[in-house]
Amino acid sequence: MSSHTLTVKKIDGKPGQVYYPLQLNSVPKPTPGPNQVLVKLSAAALNHRDLFIRQHLYPGISFSHPLLADGYGTVIALGGPGAESSDALLNKPVILTPSWGWEEDPVGPEQNGAKFAVLGGAAMYDHGTAQEYVVVPEDEVVLAPAHLTPAEGAALPLVGLTGWRALVTKANARRGDNVLVTGIGGGVALQAAQFAAAMGCNVFVTSRDKAKIEKAVKLLGVKGGVVYKDADWDKQLKGLLPADRPWLDAVVDGAGGDVVGRTVKLLKVGGVIACYGMTVGPKMDWTMQAVLKNVELKGTSMGSKKEFREMVDFVGKHKIRPVVSKVVRGLDNLEGIDGLFEEMKAGRQFGKLVILIGDDGEGEGGDDGSAASGNSAASSPKL
DSSP: OOEEEEEOOSSSTTTTTTTOOOEEEEEOOOOOTTTTEEEEEEEEEEHHHHOOOOOSSSSSOOOSSSSSSEEEEEEEESSSOOOHHHHHEEEEEOESSSSSSSSSSSSOOOOGTTTOOEEESBSSSOOOOOOOOEEGGGGGEEOOOOOOOOOOHHHHHOOOOOOHIIIIIIIIOTTTTEEOSSSSSSSSHHHHHHHHHHHEEEEEEEOHHHHHHHHHHHHHHHHHHHTTTTTTTTHHHHSSTTTTSSSSEEEEEEEOOOOHHHTTTEEEEEEEEEOOOSOOOOOBOHHHHHHHHTOOOOOOOOOOHHHHHHHHHHHHTTTOOOOOEEEEOTTTTTHHHHHHHHHHHHHOOSOOOOOOOSSOOOOOOOGGGOOOOOOOOOOOOOO
């Protein structure tokens, strides 16, 4: 029996100028070996790294390994004798870990990152979620929270892991903290905002689009936000902070640029900026004012398997629903999938862009026929 995978096709062109086309491939259906499971994938989701791969702006890419790191599916077969936990996975919906080679060290990947890589279109590992069936080690899947749809489950892994590490491990967020999440609308920012609201933090956001801020307030339990195109957005943000706690405890940032200079006056002494990306540019300014205020700037990227399991458990416990911006159906729907990439290029999405695979995915509509979901984080537990 054959299966299908989606890869990028190599064509001539310089990094940043080339745009590799998508290619659908027919391959043999895989068979699991000892301590492995066979997963029939129901949904997969895009990340910005997939767009970078198509532009050859990401290191260590592969033209033969399936794209995409995020996947939700059902375990349909066990390989060999298996471990005892494998039996508990059979015929159960699962979420795949989106990166391998980082077990539990809170500092960073073990072996100095020698075996760490995000899945999908990567040279190091031949796995990816843009395929109908995938074989993975049994400890690289976790049971999916029962309240999630396939699209929501696929929307969670990489952005959830990145947002969780930035907010919890790096920023050490706690109930009652004032947390700023920049660039709301992107997947990591949305997950970080949802997690922070569920923890009982007061969450504030920035965006270039006022409508995205309004959506975040309505769907996610965000207290308010400011448009970062405004010259005085930092002063506007100061006016939104609670009178009894008129400072920021932490910033979860994916933009870089002048975020230090903009937020240092608002951060408490010893406040944290957890930076997981720099969409504005590859450099940030570090000011003497931040030094004198003992502000901590912490870089963070993805996370460990331990953090991933903690994050998924938190999502299940608090019934958090990842935000899905738009879905298309069918791995062979190259035109529709290309349309998702165009959404990402233009920055139009509010949430994740998802491909439903096979016949068991759902396709309930939101705006423009897309699926949309969110949660208001009604419960506010302490970590």
